[in-house]
Amino acid sequence: MATDVMIEASGLTKRFGGVRALDKVSFEVRRGEVVGFLGPNGAGKSTTMRILTCFISPTTGSAKVSGHDVFDSPLEVRRAIGYLPQRAPLYTDMSVYDYLRFVAEIRGLDESAFKSRLKKVVEVCGLAQSLGKDIGTLSHGYRQRVGLGQALIHDPPILILDEPTSDLDPNEKAEVLRYIKQIGKDRTILLSTHNLAEVEEACARAIIVSKGRVVADGALDDIRGKTGRVRYVVAIDEKRAEAGNSAPSAEAARTALERIDGARSVKELPTDESLHKFELIGPQNSDLRADIFRLVVAKGWTLLELRRDAQSLDAVFRDLTRGDEKLDRGAGWKASEPEDDEDDDDSTSDEDDDDDSDEASDNHSSARKA
């Protein structure tokens, strides 16, 4: 192959009736890249993958896989691809062995190639004990393993995996990710997932889609840096204080922290220990830890915890796909609420936290509706 670009999507738009599932999606994936394909539910991940595997056609736009146009030469495209559709739909009336054999036969593997690949696939996917079983009797996780097995059986140069690990147990998940990382060195892998920890582990690059558009595409580090914020977690003992000082109230601690230079938003985090826990957002490329420490010492309080996170991928993801989220939770109602502005600042808060507040406003809106 002359070019190293193995997957090339340009301007993919897909409409389902009135719904625009994809809106000018463009990206490239090169050989040797393992790319995480992220996005909230309904963002268009599966739709993109279906277009790339020539299962459906884009309304407009074009895509090339392994140098072949998905529209003009679907067979060549599919030969180069191992594809695992979402939820691994398999023939439940076949045994695992028969199924893998069926796929191998269609892919034109000869007997000896099949034998040797089968050995490898069984090892990676942990299928040794299930080969003789009917797929219909397997648990979901095992079905997913079989689905993964059929995608790997011909050792394809390009792998497109739609949520390959969603039903796997942690052991198998780790094994699959390890294998993906290993074979990813000289292959091209596009995998969608909702598990961002997995992306951090296996992928060097991520593409984030939201509402059918690509909202971020780049190395994980670049994406993490995108929002330009750093998060601090500070915990202060609520009882103890140096002699002569009073134990801090939550309010006092909060105001003190807010006064730190550069601290943007301070938010109390829930805790069941006898301490005050705060989350503090600071600007990127700065470190407020020293300031926080000195403040606590000066006040005579007791510092129990101080942590600085670079913005997590998780938070960036939530940030970038916020629009989706809002629409899903009834944004029309929420938009009129005054807190809405604050929301953006809160964007880096903990997951549970945010959900809570969202739910709260949800209740609001439904109450209003009623």
Add this chain to the structure above:
Amino acid sequence: MSPMLTIAKREFRSNFDSPLAYVVICLSFFALGLMFFMLQGGFWQADRSSVERLFEYAPMGLSFLVVPVVTMRLVAEERRSGTLEMLITLPVSDSDVVLGKFFGALGLVLVLVLATLLYPFGMFKWPWVLGPLDMGPVASGYLGLILFSAAATSIGLLVSSLAESQAVAFFITFFVLAALWFFDNAAQYLSAGGNGGWFPTVLLYMSFQTRLSGFWRGLVDTRDILFFVSVTLLCLLVAFRALERRKWA
């Protein structure tokens, strides 16, 4: 092996993974035997060494039970369960899928059809010899039956590729095949009033029963052969288009 044959093989074998196929096979043989020997006086009353009755009743068994059951799953069930996506994203063309499924299903139907050879051979050659059997009509009858099976199977496949579920596919196939079979009687009924016009003629033209009746008597008409072959090809073509339609949905 070509992908088409692999698909056909899988399709054929999948019939035997469920008890349904066995039930259908047993039921249809039982029904055929019943009709052959009992209905309208039965074989013995007719008192002729002919198996014309077999060719008359076998297509009904195929139309009303075997073909709808065998073809209902073909595409409808795969679409519902999502396995169609898995199948189509393998390096197979849509025509491989359509033809593979067609031949897989037709294979089972033909196994049944050929199993009925037991009647003419069992009764007139070995172990019993009930009389001299004219092999001409038997051969032409089977030719008709095979052509009919192909046409009926392709209709079932087409319906299955359009239907939402296999149950719907079963009933539509059943009614379409029943209609095509009884067009003959409908035409007779309409023209009996004397003022038939063109409509009964059209019905007669399309009636599977009319088309087949020549074969039973040893008359092989190229027009009848062409009729069944074109119905088959047309249905396969439309099924192919229906499968392609998913791309633009």
